[in-house]
Amino acid sequence: MKKIVLTLVLSIVLFIVFLIVVFWRNSRSVAAANAIDNIKITATIPPKYLKLFNDPSKLKLDKTMVSRDRNPVSLFDYGKQFSICVYQIDAPQNINLKKITTLTSDDTRPTDFYLFNIADAFTKYDLLYRTGPQDKVSGIFLNLFGNNTTEIANNDSLVYYYSEANNFYIKYQKNGVQDFCMEVKYEYEEERIKISSEIMIKKFNKAIYLIILTANNEIAKIKQGTLFELTKGDLKSK
Structure with missing residues (x-):
């Protein structure tokens, strides 16, 4: 005994x-x-980020993460159930987003042997971005693994998708490192949830932006087209 x-x-x-x-x-x-x-957390919103939105008063700043190696990453609360991440991609302004974007749907994890900063942490998932400088843009490689992935727009100035995602990432070189990614936390397969998400890559005011909208948990659902309603511009090519 x-x-x-x-x-x-x-x-x-x-x-x-x-x-x-x-x-x-x-x-x-x-x-x-x-x-x-050398990350510094600030309560300051880059003015060019605010100009992306029709009515910035609908958003509440969570934080802006400023580092020496890349453009700022700003996090906003949208209502009580959703979060928005904004980042200016360091890329030539004359690229055709439709021509350089490749969509895949593989089950992935953050790239091995690289460090990632936590942009936003929730009970059941993390939104991460790569530590260090952003890769040079040779393409937009977007991966959405989950259900109900829907193309909302795909043209020279706007790439925009909805997905109920187990995970997703964006990177800028075919064999490169993931730059932004979402990873669900789980121990057993049956605990693996899906997060209602929208990802928008958008040309605006001679720059290219990544805008990510995610639900804060697996229960909340995004109405498809929400980012389009919140941001300036239209769904057509310009």
């Missing part, structure tokens, strides 16, 4: 140690990523 109890206690202790190590490693990874990028 004593041997069984001792074995049980030892198993519990080892499990607790394992959890502490995992937490410590994850914390170190996030800290290392933030240190490499």
